[in-house]
Amino acid sequence: MPEHVMVIHRWTDRYADYAACLDHTAHHVSYVTTERAARHLPHEQAAGVRLVDSTENVKQVRDAIGSLIEQIGPPTRIVALQETDLDLAADLRGEFGLPGQRSEDLEPLRDKLLMAERLTAAGIPVPATADAPDHGAVGVFAARHGWPVLVKPRRGTASAGIRRLDSPEALRAYAFPRDTEMLVQTWLPDQVLHVDGVFTGEGLGAWRASRYLSTCLEFTDGAALGSVEIDDPGLLSRTEEITAATTAALFTGPAVFHLELFESASGALTVLEIGARPGGAEVPFIWREVHGIDLMAVAISQQTGVGPCPAPGFDGPAEVAGWLLVPPSVPMPCRVLSAAGYRDSGDEPGPYAEVRPHTGALLSEGGYENAGIRFRFRGRDSAAVTEAVRRTIRDASLVCAPVDAREPGRIAVVGCGNPPYRAYALAAVAARAETALVQSAPLGWQQPSVGDRFRAADTSDAPATARAVAELLNGQGGPGAVLTWDETLLETTAEVARLLRLPHMSPEAARRCRDKLATRRLLGAAGVPSAAYRHVHSHAEAAAAAEELGWPVVVKPRGLAGSIGVSLVDGPGELARAFEQARTSSFPGISALDGAIVEEYLEGPEISVDCAVSDGTVRIVNVAHKQLGFAPYFEETGHRVAPWRDEPWADEVRSVVARAHTVLGVRTGLTHTELRLTPTGPRVVEVNGRLGGDFIPLLGTLATGVDPVTAAVDIALGRTPDLTPTRDRCAEVRFLYPGHDATVDSLDLTGAAAVPGIVEAIPLVTPGSTLLLPPRGIVPRIAALIAVGGSPDACAAALDRAQRAVRQTLTRLP
Secondary structure: OOOEEEEEOOOOOOOOOHHHHOOOOOOEEEEEEEOOHHHHOOOOOOOEEEEEOOOOOHHHHHHHHHHHHHHHOOOOEEEEOOHHHHHHHHHHHHHHOOOOOOHHHHHHHHOHHHHHHHHHHOOOOOOOEEEOOOHHHHHHHHHHHOOOEEEEEOOOOOOOOOEEEOOHHHHHHOOOOOOOOEEEEEOOOOEEEEEEEEEOOOOEEEEEEEEEOOOHHHHHOOOOEEEEEOOOHHHHHHHHHHHHHHHHHHOOOOEEEEEEEEEOOOOOEEEEEEEOOOOOOOHHHHHHHHHOOOHHHHHHHHHHOOOOOOOOOOOOOOOEEEEEEEOOOOOOOEEEEEEEOOOOOOOOOOOOEEEOOOOOOEEOOOOHHHOOEEEEEEEOOHHHHHHHHHHHHHHOEEEEEEOOOOOOOEEEEEOOOOHHHHHHHHHHHHHHOEEEEEEOOOOOOOHHHHOOOEEEOOOOOHHHHHHHHHHHHOOOOOOEEEEOOOHHHHHHHHHHHHHHOOOOOOHHHHHHHHOHHHHHHHHHHHOOOOOOEEEEOOHHHHHHHHHHHOOOEEEEEOOOOOOOOOEEEOOHHHHHHHHHHHHHOOEOOEOOOOOEEEEEOOOOOEEEEEEEEEOOEEEEEEEEEEEEEOOOEOEEEEEEEOOOOOOOOHHHHHHHHHHHHHHHOOOOEEEEEEEEEEOOEEEEEEEEOOOOOOOHHHHHHHHHOOOHHHHHHHHHOOOOOOOOOOOOOEEEEEEEOOOOOEEEEEEEOHHHHOOOOEEEEEEOOOOOOEEOOOOOOOOOOOEEEEEEEOOHHHHHHHHHHHHHHOEEEEEEOO
16 A cells, blocks of 8 residues: 655745655655745645645644545645644644654653753753742752853743843743643853754764854844754764764654754863754755765655665765855844855855845744755865855845835735726725735826835746836835735736745645646645646547546636636537637736646536635635626626525535635635536636636625725735624626627616626627627627626616617627
């Protein structure tokens, strides 16, 4: 039986290459991760991926694990490589009876008080350490050992929560954190070393010792943090001795470790602490890039028993490596104004790798990988690398401006669409937050909503668009956000949000929504009700697929939007036309992708469901019933929002829509999901990562009092939208089409607008416009009539009267 390897993953950079370590075809490999951290995972090879706000949110992680077990089955191996994930992984191994490190094995490596006691018992030097339940215990300890002392969490990481107390007065002013066990330790004014390497279960494998050029505690106070590997043979000999003793005293099996030591002025070494995981910061990168050993791969192999485990030692002479982190100039959260790296004069070597945050990026997350500018170094000896690190410290700077979440926000809209369809949306954004605009075209009708907050940019170019958005957000003391409702710009905007670290659907989720084949594959693998399908590249493949699925079938492009190129095919005689249409159709700004999709036809009414998604929680804002015309094409001729919560299908729709979002990795934003209410239940047609079109958000506002546009703004700004309905009535839009291909000569909606129950009569063309009916034209609409009423019948009656009141003259085309 194949293994089910379940990975708990949190890094946003390429710290671990799971696809290289684990054969995803021989084993079922699933992931529990966050939206940002999912970026580099092998989604197409994964058996399942579930997203959570944080892997430290135990309830969410356990819910995600339950969902994966339901889909794939119980795990047979658990992988966790980051220190704060080790506890849960150990607990899970115990619960499922799995091999690997259990809670009892991990406890002396996570509880620093127990660690100190074990090491003392083994005769290994550690600083004096004691439990610190209250002020009295710390006072007694300081009276015995002297001031200053350090107070720290017993299970902390990365110097979080550590305080140095220099006097009884400082102790009296100190407030113990709630629900956190603390210890007290003597403060040693010594240099700090770290040792990274592999414990084989029997002894030391490959290892390297490094010296910090500052301390992790100083880094939390705003100083740069650097480290350089040691090449002093005498110090390395003493380091090897204490490292071997420490790992033997604390580890019960093979592990990758990160050990920190104090080195006194006399050269004596004392153990500060050790972790059962690869080192943080740039350690995994320099080991892989400079020393040729992937510590993450070793840890994965040790935890799973599968995949290659590198040799236990180094061969041949080794280069010396180092790393540097430069923090922001002000405390987080903050926005990057400028990021300057090493100034290469050509005379002296600098870093061989550098990672800078994008100008305009919001810095708000913990962890060394998100802490500032990151540098990696290599050289012939410790002295040369140390000098390169110090030169870079002098040159580098990360200038930032503080961000106050309590201040008013500014939102940058990317692209804006056509004014008849989106003017109401831009006005709603401007009423909610200070609004800016980035688009390729010059500023026009949008000017009253955005003022001078406008930048022109090539919106097909994500970095260029990000620079424009950053310019518009800089100088804003409150939160910034980015938003689009343009289908053609969804992936660009998602990438802009990633570069600027702003709340938004991830680029990967946006691509999965845009790619109908990816949507079908993921929903099918997870058992979410959808349509059976085949991906085809020729008429012969399309014919075989249709015979296998059963007539009628739907033939559609893999990409595109707005039902362009989609048609219903009743039999073989129509298939060649439908396949060619799907293969050759186009939509401005969107790639059709390769091939076409043939899928089963879903019988039943079609609805669209607009959802507000915050932190993975999916809440339905409104439901619209869709009217279709111009068969065999799927032209949307109207939509009606009406009370739906008491419908017999309501609960199942909620469940199916929520599951679809989970599987596609959509955790943030306003979405528009289309479903068919088939005799066997609701089935997903597609999920769109944006506001609904065709005035559906406006219908929702008119019908329920909840404005989806306002909700989208709040979510983008990191706020909780108010989705409480204030009314429950019907709102409907009907689109008017010509009866034939035509040129519009005149259009008068005055009479239609005056009909009771009509709230909007919107012209969608101007005189001289040419309208071609499907499949020759794209949405050849003359006007939109919007009605509000107490029932669907009331809306329909008002729309009938208004349609009769429209005055138009058309010239028929040959």
